[in-house]
Each structure stands twice: as structure tokens, then as C-alpha cells.
Amino acid sequence: MQPVNPYVLSATAIDKIFPGAKALNRVDFSLRRGEVHALLGENGAGKSTLVKCLTGAYRRDGGHILVDGAEVDPRNTLEAQNLGIGTVYQEVNLLSNLTVAENLFLGRQPKRFGLVNAREMNRRARALLAEYELDIDVTAELAAYSVAVQQVVAIARAVDLSGKVLILDEPTASLDAHEVAMLFRIVRRLKERGLGIVFITHFLEQVYEISDRITVLRNGQLVGTRETADLPRRDLIAMMLGRELVQEVTAQHGPKGEGGDVRFRFRNFGRKGHIQPFDLDVRTGEVVGIAGLLGSGRTETAEILFGAERADSGAAEADGRVLDLSSPRAAIREKFGFCPEDRKIDGIVGDLSVRENIALALQARRGWTRPISRSEQDRLADQYIKALDIRTTDREKPIKLLSGGNQQKAILARWLATNPDFLILDEPTRGIDVGAHAEIIRLIESLCEKGMSLIVISSELEELVAYSSRVIVLRDRAHVAELAGDQVTTAGIVEAIASSTGRADA
Numbered sequence: 005m006q007p008v009n010p011y012v013l014s015a016t017a018i019d020k021i022f023p024g025a026k027a028l029n030r031v032d033f034s035l036r037r038g039e040v041h042a043l044l045g046e047n048g049a050g051k052s053t054l055v056k057c058l059t060g061a062y063r064r065d066g067g068h069i070l071v072d073g074a075e076v077d078p079r080n081t082l083e084a085q086n087l088g089i090g091t092v093y094q095e096v097n098l099l100s101n102l103t104v105a106e107n108l109f110l111g112r113q114p115k116r117f118g119l120v121n122a123r124e125m126n127r128r129a130r131a132l133l134a135e136y137e138l139d140i141d142v143t144a145e146l147a148a149y150s151v152a153v154q155q156v157v158a159i160a161r162a163v164d165l166s167g168k169v170l171i172l173d174e175p176t177a178s179l180d181a182h183e184v185a186m187l188f189r190i191v192r193r194l195k196e197r198g199l200g201i202v203f204i205t206h207f208l209e210q211v212y213e214i215s216d217r218i219t220v221l222r223n224g225q226l227v228g229t230r231e232t233a234d235l236p237r238r239d240l241i242a243m244m245l246g247r248e249l250v251q252e253v254t255a256q257h258g259p260k261g262e263g264g265d266v267r268f269r270f271r272n273f274g275r276k277g278h279i280q281p282f283d284l285d286v287r288t289g290e291v292v293g294i295a296g297l298l299g300s301g302r303t304e305t306a307e308i309l310f311g312a313e314r315a316d317s318g319a320a321e322a323d324g325r326v327l328d329l330s331s332p333r334a335a336i337r338e339k340f341g342f343c344p345e346d347r348k349i350d351g352i353v354g355d356l357s358v359r360e361n362i363a364l365a366l367q368a369r370r371g372w373t374r375p376i377s378r379s380e381q382d383r384l385a386d387q388y389i390k391a392l393d394i395r396t397t398d399r400e401k402p403i404k405l406l407s408g409g410n411q412q413k414a415i416l417a418r419w420l421a422t423n424p425d426f427l428i429l430d431e432p433t434r435g436i437d438v439g440a441h442a443e444i445i446r447l448i449e450s451l452c453e454k455g456m457s458l459i460v461i462s463s464e465l466e467e468l469v470a471y472s473s474r475v476i477v478l479r480d481r482a483h484v485a486e487l488a489g490d491q492v493t494t495a496g497i498v499e500a501i502a503s504s505t506g507r508a509d510a
């Protein structure tokens with residue numbers, strides 16, 4: 005007879021070796037029933053790899069996995085699911101052109117006389133989602149709903165299929181505060197039902213809000229597991245970085261430059277159905293921050309400034325000269341750069357090497373008839389791998405083999421390598437660990453000192469306040485307020501987002 009075992013899942017001495025990299029080195033990890041266990045560490049520490057070994061997505065090279073005290077050996081995600089382990093990745097892995105109900109019951113649709121019984125399936129789907137307070141049309145295509153809703157659908161499916169362990173790998177990266185609150189209500193409810201939940205994130209506030217225990221990995225090794233309540237934030241950061249952080253990431257900053265003269269002028273710049281026309285002045289060496297909820301028009305503003313969407317009103321000029329921003333290619337010729345938010349869609353070319361990915365934007369500006377020499381590419385790549393601390397075994401590694409946060413850094417390097425006059429950064433620190441956060445903020449400050457003009461879009465208000473001399477607030481696809489000087493505070497921004505009567509620029 006076995007004594008009652010509090011662990012629903014435990015893994016011991018997990019090894020994973022990739023060519024040229026030992027991603028996991030004898031890592032132990034255990035998960036209790038009814039706990040939220042945060043799995044933390046810097047970009048490339050091995051978090052996603054550990055999860056993939058537990059779910060059979062990767063074949064581990066050593067170690068044991070126990071579910072409810074019995075040894076198991078999931079060879080693929082389906083086997084893991086049957087053992088009770090469900091996973092939701094950051095990129096929702098459902099089929100967006102099927103209906104919500106079809107996604108929930110994919111591969112196990114209720115049948116009647118050998119045919120899918122759609123009515124029964126829809127009824128069950130509605131009942132299942134009701135447990136998650138989600139009252140939506142289950143016959144609509146999944147694509148019709150926000151990422152947050154899609155994620156809840158993915159969770160509902162994973163829990164319904166597996167029901168013991170739920171693994172969430174950076175589920176909140178693209179959710180707004182309201183959506184995170186909804187997700188956390190669901191997580192708490194699942195916890196009460198006795199599920200063990202693994203939660204991977206780079207948002208430390210969320211870790212303290214929701215987790216019971218914390219496990220930290222560094223360079224593929226276990227640093228330790230602690231009760232969240234007994235682990236002060238400073239100690240946690242020290243565990244993650246392996247050194248004391250002299251100051252917390254956004255604590256101290258020098259006075260932010262107002263910049264020099266106005267260099268870029270946008271007048272009545274907009275596009276119907278995309279973003280309402282706005283006026284915007286940006287000085288040499290200035291950071292203008294952009295804040296607003298998801299869907300308020302932040303990314304739309306970036307796209308129109310970079311020519312990814314063509315303006316249908318107004319004009320842009322630099323130093324009195326009219327700019328051609330009719331396409332990204334034209335914008336790049338005007339020395340504009342745009343580091344997009346979603347590296348999967350807009351950013352990386354997975355099969356190309358880190359070096360090639362970094363050289364890409366500079367090559368596009370020079371024109372493909374004047375190739376950048378191999379030695380210059382090598383030099384550029386090495387320079388930025390060092391400057392941004394991109395964790396890779398070498399510059400020739402296909403970028404898709406880097407961890408998510410390190411891919412993000414390589415895309416940033418790509419745009420810095422073009423030495424732009426006007427650089428737009430959309431969520432530059434999302435998915436990036438706490439140490440690299442500080443590096444990127446320092447980098448933004450030094451770019452300004454060199455006379456670059458920056459637009460930074462961020463939902464991390466403290467960061468925005470730290471480096472922006474002005475903050476534009478968006479709501480409902482319009483620029484509704486512009487904060488300057490003393491007004492640039494997190495409280496000021498929150499108020500402007502919430503109030504219905506900002507200074508209407510549009």
C-alpha cells in the first residue's frame with residue numbers, strides 16, 4: 005500500500021541534449037495537486053524544453069517522470085494527454101478556421117449513426133465553456149474571437165482531455181490586464197478542483213499574485229524550488245540571474261532628455277478603419293511612448309508610421325522634407341525601422357541563421373544587388389550577440405532553435421544594425437527576462453543619446469514612464485491624450501486610458 009502522495013507529477017534528473025547545447029542537466033521538478041507552480045528563468049534557461057520533455061513533445065535523454073507516483077514515459081503529446089497532462093502554448097495551437105465547438109471536440113466529436121452529431125457537440129461545447137464563464141457562439145469560427153478567448157478555449161480543451169496537470173507556457177504575454185484577471189480566475193478555479201498547474205512567465209508581479217511555489221532554472225540547471233511566500237523578489241531575481249541586481253530594473257534612471265529640435269512631423273496622419281488621423285512631433289534624441297489597451301490602435305499606429313498600412317490622409321516630413329512612407333520598403337529607405345511585436349508572424353525567418361536574420365534589414369535597405377560581405381555580416385552578428393547577450397552557441401545556428409526571448413533580441417539587433425533615424429519598437433521587452441529588460445532599457449536610453457528618435461509601444465507602464473519624455477495615449481483607435489513633463493506618470497497614463505474625456509487630438 006502506498007502512502008498518500010501529494011505530487012501529481014514529479015520528474016527527476018531530466019536531461020536533454022541538443023547538438024552543441026545541453027539544454028537540461030539533471031533537472032528535478034515536482035508538482036502538487038492543487039498548486040500553481042511558477043517555472044522561471046532567463047531566456048534560454050530551459051523552461052520550454054523541460055515542459056516539452058514532460059509532455060513528450062521532446063524525447064528526453066535521461067531521467068524519470070512519475071504521474072500519481074507511477075513511472076510513465078510519454079512518447080508524444082497525445083500519450084501525455086492520456087496520462088492527464090495537458091499543455092497550452094503561447095501560440096494557441098488550435099485550428100482557427102474551425103468553429104469553437106469543433107476545436108473543443110476535435111478528434112472526439114459525438115457521433116450519431118456514424119455521423120458527427122453537430123447539435124450534441126454544440127450543446128456540450130456550450131456546457132463546457134459555461135464552466136469558464138464564457139458565453140460565446142460556439143458555432144462561430146475560432147478566429148472570430150480574441151487571443152484571450154482562444155486561450156480559454158485551448159485551456160478548456162486541455163483540461164477536459166487530460167484533467168490532472170495543466171501546463172501554461174507564457175499564456176499572458178499578449179493579454180491585457182482585464183484578460184489576465186479573467187485567466188487567473190479560471191486558474192484559481194482549476195486549482196480548487198485539484199489540478200496541478202505549471203505557469204511559465206516573465207511577469208514577476210503575476211508570479212507573486214498567483215503562484216504557490218517557484219522553481220528557477222538557469223543554463224539548463226535547477227537553481228532551486230521555494231514557497232512563493234518565503235521568497236522575496238530580490239532573492240528571486242538573484243536566483244534567476246545568478247548575481248545580485250544592483251538595482252531593480254526600472255528603479256533608477258537619469259533625467260530623460262527632451263531631445264533636440266523637432267525632426268519628424270506627422271500631420272493629420274491616418275487611415276480610415278485603421279487609425280484616426282493624428283498629429284505627432286518627434287524630436288531628435290527623444291523617446292515618445294505609446295500607451296493604450298490592446299486593440300486601442302497601438303500596433304495600427306506603428307504600422308501606419310512604417311508604411312505597413314498606407315496612410316490615406318495627411319503627410320509626414322523630416323527636417324522639412326516630405327517623406328515617402330507608402331510601403332515598408334520606402335520607409336526603410338527613409339531610415340525608418342520597425343521592430344514588431346509578434347516575432348512569429350512578422351519577425352523571424354526560422355530556417356535562416358542568427359547572422360542572416362540580423363543582417364536582413366540592412367541588406368534590404370542597401371538593395372539585394374549590393375550584398376553585404378560575409379565578413380561584415382559576421383562582425384555585425386558578433387557585435388549584437390555580445391551587446392544584447394543573445395544566448396546562442398554560435399552565429400550560424402538556425403534562429404528557430406533559439407529560445408523565444410533570444411529570438412526577440414535578434415530581431416531587435418536586426419533593426420539596430422540598420423542604424424535608423426526613426427525607430428519604432430512594439431513591446432520591445434515582451435517575453436524578455438528581467439536581466440535583459442534592464443539591458444534593453446539602457447540600450448533605448450543610449451540610442452537617444454546618439455540622436456535616434458524612438459517610438460516605443462509598451463504595456464509596461466513603469467518602463468514607459470522611465471524612458472519617455474512624452475506619452476501618447478490611445479483609445480478606440482484614436483490618439484486621445486498626450487502627456488508631457490510632470491504628467492508622465494503611471495497614474496497619469498492609467499487615468500488617461502480610463503477617462504472618456506482626454507484631450508482629443510484627432
Ligand SMILES: Nc1ncnc2c1ncn2[C@@H]1O[C@H](COP(=O)(O)OP(=O)(O)OP(=O)(O)O)[C@@H](O)[C@H]1O
Pocket residue numbers: 022023025027045046047048049050051052053054395396405406407408409410435
Ligand atoms: N530544437 C532545438 N534544437 C537545438 N537547440 C534548442 C532547441 N530547442 C531549444 N534549444 C536550446 O535550448 C536552450 C533552452 O531553450 P528553451 O526554449 O527551453 O528556453 P526558455 O527557458 O523557454 O527561454 P524563453 O524565456 O526565451 O522562452 C536554448 O539554448 C535553446 O537555444
Ligand SMILES: [Mg+2]
Pocket residue numbers: 051052053407408409
Ligand atoms: Mg520558452
